[in-house]
Amino acid sequence: MKTNDVILQFTAKLVFFIIFLFSVHIFMAGHYTPGGGFVGGLLAASAIVLLILAFDLKTVQAGFPINYRIMTAIGLVLALGTAAFPMFDGKPFFTHYFDYFDLPFFGKTSLHTAMLFDAGVFLVVVGVTMTIIQSIGEDE
Amino acid sequence: MEIVMAFVIGFLFMAATYLMLSRSLLRIIIGTGLLSHGAHLLILTMGGLGGEAPPVLADGVEASQFADPLPQALILTAIVISFGVTAFILVLAYRAYQSLETDNTTLMKGSDDDAQ
Amino acid sequence: MNLIVAIFLPILAAFFIPLLYKRVKSLHTGWFVLLVPLSLFLFYTTFVKQVANGETFTSTFHWVESLQLSFISYIDGLSLLFSLLITGIGSLVVLYSIFYLDKSKEQLHNFYVYLLLFMSAMLGVVQSDHVITLYLFWELTSISSFLLIAYWFNRDASRFGALKSMMITVFGGLLMLGGFVLLSMMGDTYSIRELIAQAPQLAEHEYFTWALILVLFGAFTKSAQGPFYIWLPDAMEAPTPVSAYLHSATMVKAGIYLVARFTPIFASSELWIWLVTATGLFTLVWCSFFALKQTDLKGILAFSTVSQLGLIMALLGAGSMSYHVDGAAETVFKYAAFAAIFHLINHATFKGSLFMIVGIVDHETGTRDIKKLGGLMSIMPISFTVAMIGSLSMAGVPLFNGFLSKEMFLTAMLSITEFGLFSFDTFGVLFPIIAWIASVFTFAYSLYFVTHTFMGTYKPDALPKKAHEAPIGMLISPIVLAALVIVIFFIPNIVATYFIKPAVLAIQPFLYSDVSQIDVHISAWHGFTTELWMTLGIFVVGGLAVMTLKKWQHFYNRVPAGFNMLYDAAINVSDTGMNRLSRLYMTGSNQTYLLYMFASFVVLVIGTLFTQGGFTMSWAHTAPIRFYDLVLIAVLVSGTLIALVTKSRLTSIIGLGVVGYSVAMFFVIFNAPDLALTQLVIETISVALFLLCFYHLPKNSRKENRMRFQVPRFIISVAVGATVTLVAIAAQSQKMMTSISEYYKETVYSLAGGGNIVNVILVDYRGFDTLFEIAVLAIAGLGIFAMIKLRIGDKGKEKKQLENK
Structure with missing residues (x-):
């Protein structure tokens, strides 16, 4: 079944970037306003799903040659590493550090190790969701 | 409102239980889906529904006005876990269907001494 | 601390064995393993001199301090003797196994890991001063024995034997744990030494008899005494080095060790003396009688081992009598415990060498069936010589160490009649008679073993392999043991000074306070005493029995296999019974299991609410009901209903989606923006997933069968729903503490x-x-x-x- 879906594909490309950027935004903002790793990750995954719907699995895979299982593993390691790091400093497991910095261009910004942990969550969520979808989609 | 919600949640649980006790795999999965929705609402209701503002620090909002953040955090964890579990059993059922060509749990067992 | 490390050294070494096995292919793994027992043996010999002077050594490692659980290693005469046996025989067995087990065919890493595990466990058993750790090590020996018996796990007989030994020894071990717990409750301490110190007070306690019986269960099952002997013959399926090590020299002697170690606590009890002595004698005569029935060489040795252990047990029982005799140190009762330890050493030497010879015969001829063997004397002269030495020692013939301890055994049994207490003066006369009969059979089977294997006619056609003498490496260990058999005969008193007397001091602290007080002197010649005439009688009658064996061996077939049948029946009944029981409720149907779960959920939750007073309802502090709340509820309920009643799969998926989105809307109106966002996205992906799976299914399955309405299902569902509603209301009505x-x-x-x-x-x-x-x-x-x-x-x-x- 070959259908002409140029419009869908074009819109999907456009919307993909919008959703993806929104997911990054919502992830970054998560510590102060609604959002965070989970939602961010899910949104990013759904952006990719949208592309898969508009094109097909092979095209999208060629566009993003990412092994999502490894992505999941990286996420887990990042989260665990952030949590375990303070132990080398003599502090209890899961101690977070944060401070405020005056960065050029961004202005007064807070940097927080919880962000790193959240990034781990983000990666795991994207990795797992995409693994599931890809596995089912590839199955004949 | 909490009392009304209690009955809604009870209804969700009832429907979920009824579906889970059926023999069709898809119904069982939909039953578990309903069950987790019910559980999420239950946690939320238990924490109280009277909050006037989201639990996010903002100017002009007192701490006493926040909705209870703890149940929300618990539910957020639960949502993601239930997504993982639902996806897992969904694929399990799909694969079982592919291999055994049935979605009836009694037939899957391979015998029919069960009267239901 | 050194002592604790020494106990655990074999286990630590075991971690490297698989690595060495994989990496170093050219060298037999056994050579590495050999270093462990050998170095430990040398380590323990450094203690001999000080322990012989009556010194003791302790070292403690606190494990779980809040439970008062600690490894306490206590070295005195008894535990040092056992440690030397474990590491000494262990070294010889490992050396022997290097030639016995082919490095290219066998799973050597498994074998040596189990063996090292056993070594640690056994050292732990004999050195622990803490009853709970003693129990732990005790069970570890059972487990490693199980693994070693089942080493050739492809054979049915191996698995059967392994299971049988495990069942019986673990059963006994658990009872023993009960005894230990009772003892530690009575004495308010876990330390054996402290328990011994309060022995007189313990004897007054009401649980004393129970503790005694339970501890004896452990000892008897482990040492295969009384009716529990049945596991040992089946354990002979293990590789021969294992049989020589675990099932003759060390593990089966753990029960002996236990009885010896607890003698100071229990000796005051009449029951103890009766049980230990009578069980020992019964096993001695019963198994020596049945040893003549066996046609498998290892079978003969297994029955012989059990009966010899019975002999040692009986001697320990008689030794306990000295507790009740005034001035026992001057009477003959001083012999009993001494003879027990002496025979323990002797048995380890001659039985170890005999087992190794059987292994060699098996290895070189391919069979252990005594009917096929014969006339190997000229083909395997060295093996024959070693077998002859071992057998004659076992038979109690002079020039070999077995003679000395056999004489002492007869002396001890004769003296029982003189013991005035506990009606031993009336029944006691039976004891020397039973002992004599058993010794006749012992003599007979020893000769039966060696003559039918090495003498008679050589039957090359019956043998699977062409027989020849074993390689020298395999012969080293049995030769060393056989040499010891002879050496001990000539220097028994040196052995007594360094090994026996310190051990006797540990068994009978109520009798002696110092090694120098033990004035037993072993001599081969006592003059023309009753014992000598008894021995001569044994030789004559036993010799006649072997010569006429063919004429009466078939009588054995009429004797039923009593205890084995009992065991089989018990296993059978419990097997089928449990199977039937579990089939009653394990229907294999999902719905049944879910019904169990839901029903117990309802009962437990409602029950808890009821007993904890959870039914007080309060309508205060509830949020107001708004119009759009009601609209949302209506949407949610209708979505649920759609999912519930529809036959189309697509519709039911959509119904679930509706419910999910309305839950997300609830999160919005109840001020939970994070949840609402997450729920929205998750719901989208979930529905996509459902549809993806659905898309892949064949078309004809897109409709569900109509769901018939079923009353039990409905009742359970309503009950679950009502329970949850009650919980929600109760949670709303009662706030026990601030969040x-x-x-x-x-x-x-x-x-x-x-x-x-x-x-x-x-x-x-x-x-x-x-x-x-x-x-x-x-x-x-x-x-x-x-x-x-x-x-x-x-x-x-x-x-x-x-x-x-």
Whole structure:
């Protein structure tokens, strides 16, 4: 079944970037306003799903040659590493550090190790969701 | 409102239980889906529904006005876990269907001494 | 601390064995293993001189201090003797196994790991001063014995024997634990030494008899005494080095050790003396009688081992009598415990060498069936000589150490009649008679063993392999043991000074306070005493019995296999009974199990609410009901109803979606923006997933069968729903304490540096939850990946479709 879906594909490309950027935004903002790793990750995954719907699995895979299982593993390691790091400093497991910095261009910004942990969550969520979808989609 | 919600949640649980006790795999999965929705609402209701503002620090909002953040955090964890579990059993059922060509749990067992 | 490390050294070494086995192919793994027992043996010999002077050594390692659980290694005469036996015989057995087990055919790493595990466990048993750790090591010996018996796990007989030994010894071990717990409750201490110190008070206690019986169960099952002997003949399926080590020289002597170690506590009891002595004698005569029935060489040795252990046991029982005799140190009762230890050493030497010879015969001829063997004397002269020495020692013939301890045994049994207490003066006369009969059989089977294997006619056609003498490496260990058999005969008193007397001091502290007080002197010649005439009688009658064996051996077939049948019946009944019981409720149907779960959920929750007074309802502090709340509820309920009643699969998926989205809307109106966002996205992806799976299914399955309305299902569903409603109302009505959320709200900015409390809880306050949650998520994802990508083909072959794309 070959259908002409140029419009869908074009819109999907456009919307993909919008959703993806929104997911990054919502992830970054998560510590102060609604959002965070989970939602961010899910949104990013759904952006990719949208592309898969508009094109097909092979095209999208060629566009993003990412092994999502490894992505999941990286996420887990990042989260665990952030949590375990303070132990080398003599502090209890899961101690977070944060401070405020005056960065050029961004202005007064807070940097927080919880962000790193959240990034781990983000990666795991994207990795797992995409693994599931890809596995089912590839199955004949 | 909490009392009304209690009955809604009870209804969700009832429907979920009824579906889970059926023999069709898809119904069982939909039953578990309903069950987790019910559980999420239950946690939320238990924490109280009277909050006037989201639990996010903002100017002009007192701490006493926040909705209870703890149940929300618990539910957020639960949502993601239930997504993982639902996806897992969904694929399990799909694969079982592919291999055994049935979605009836009694037939899957391979015998029919069960009267239901 | 050194002593504790020494106990655990074999286990630590075991970690490297698989590595060495994999890496070093050219050298037999056994050579590395040999270093462990050998170095430990040398380590323990350094203690001999000091212990012989009556010194003791302790070292403690606190394990779980709050439970008063610690490893206490206590070295006195008794434990040092056993440690030397374990490591000494262990070295010889490992050396022997290097030639016995082929490095290219056998799973050597398994074998040596089990063997080292056993070595640690056994050292732990004999050195522990703490009853609980003693029990732990005790069970570890059972487990390693199980693994070693089942080493050739492809054979049915091996698995059967392994299971049987495990069943019986673990059963006894558990009872023994009960005894230990009773003892430690009575004495308020776990230390054996402290328990011994309070022995007189313990004897007054009402649980004393129970503790005694339970501890004896452990000892008797482990040492295969009384009716429990049945596991040892079946354990002979183990490789011969294992039989020589565990099932003759060391593990089966753990029961002897236990009885010896607890003698100071229990000797005051009449029951103890009767049980230990009578069980020992019964086993001695019963198994020596049945040894003549066996046609398997290892079978003969197994029955012989059990009966010899019975002899030692009986001697220990008689030794306990000295507790009740005034001035026992001057009477003959001083002999009993002494003879027990002496025979223990002798038995280890001659029985070890005999087992190794059987292994050699098996290895070189391919069979252990005595009917096929014969006339090997000229082909295997060295093996024959060693076997002859071992057998004659076992038979109690002069010039070999077995003679000395056999004489002492007869002396001890004769003296029982003189013991005035506990009606031993009336029944006591039976004891020397039984002992004599048993000795006749012992003499007979010893000769039966050696003559039918090495003498008579050589039957080359019956043998699977062409017989020849074993390689020299295999012969070293039995020759060393056989040499000891002769050496001990000539220098028994040196052995007594260094090994026996310190051990006797540990068994009979109520009799002696110092080694120098033990004035037993072993001599081969006592003059023309009753014992000598008894021995001569044994030789004559026993010799006649062997010569006429062919004429009366068939009588054995008429004797039923009593205890074995009991065991088989018990296993059978429990097997089928349990099977039937579990089939009653394990129907194999999902619905039944779910029914159990839901029903117990309802009963437990309602029960708890009822007993805890959870039914007080209050309508206060509830949020107001708004119009759009009601609209949303209507949407949610109708979505549920659609999912519930529809026959079309697509519609039911959509129904579930409706419910999901309306839950998201609830999150919006109840001020939970994070939840609402997450729920919205998740619901979208979930529905996509459902449809994706649905899309892949064949068309004809897109309709469900009509669901028939079923009353029991409906009742359970309503009960579950009502329970949850009650819980929700009860939770709303009663606030027992202030929520921890207040703390989160106050500190979210100052301590955690965040503004979104929900997210801060997730990544900071309760980060552990999130960490494990993403772990679960990752596992689910990998599980799905595996389910789809890994297929087991029709022929059971894995078709891996795991190419990275």
